[in-house]
Amino acid sequence: MRRVKGVQTMVGRDSINRKRLVSVLLLLATALFVMSFVTSASAAPFTITGQVVSIARDGKILTVDSGMTKEHLVLALGDGAAIMSGKRTVPFNDLKVGDRVTVRYHQKSDGDYVAEDIVLVAAPMS
Numbered sequence: 001m002r003r004v005k006g007v008q009t010m011v012g013r014d015s016i017n018r019k020r021l022v023s024v025l026l027l028l029a030t031a032l033f034v035m036s037f038v039t040s041a042s043a044a045p046f047t048i049t050g051q052v053v054s055i056a057r058d059g060k061i062l063t064v065d066s067g068m069t070k071e072h073l074v075l076a077l078g079d080g081a082a083i084m085s086g087k088r089t090v091p092f093n094d095l096k097v098g099d100r101v102t103v104r105y106h107q108k109s110d111g112d113y114v115a116e117d118i119v120l121v122a123a124p125m126s
Helices: 007-042
Strands: 046-056 060-067 073-085 102-105 115-122
Touching: 073 102
Parallel strands: 073 115
Antiparallel strands: 046 060, 046 102, 060 073, 102 115
C-alpha cells in the first residue's frame, strides 16, 4: 500500500481545523455562560426608602430622595408593579409629591432604574 503525501497532509489539516473549531465553540459557550450571570446580577433588586420629590404622570416616572445622598433616584414604574397603601392597591395617580415610600427596584442593562413594587409608608406618629 502506497501512502500519498497530499492525503496525509489533508487529514492532518482537517484534524487541526476540528480542534480549532471545538476550541472556539468552547470559548463561545463559556462567554455566554459568564454573560448570563452578569445579566442576572444586574437585575438584582434593590430597595430605597425616601420621599417622592417629583412625578411625571405621563411616563409613570417618579423621583425619590432617600436623604442619604445628594442625588435623587429616578425610577420608571415597571409593568405589573404594585403600589400598596396598607393592604390595598392604589393607582399610580394617587402618588403625591411629599409621600414617603419604600421602592423595590432593579437596574436595567441600559442603566435605567425600574420600580417593581412601591409601598406608601405611613408618616411617623408624634
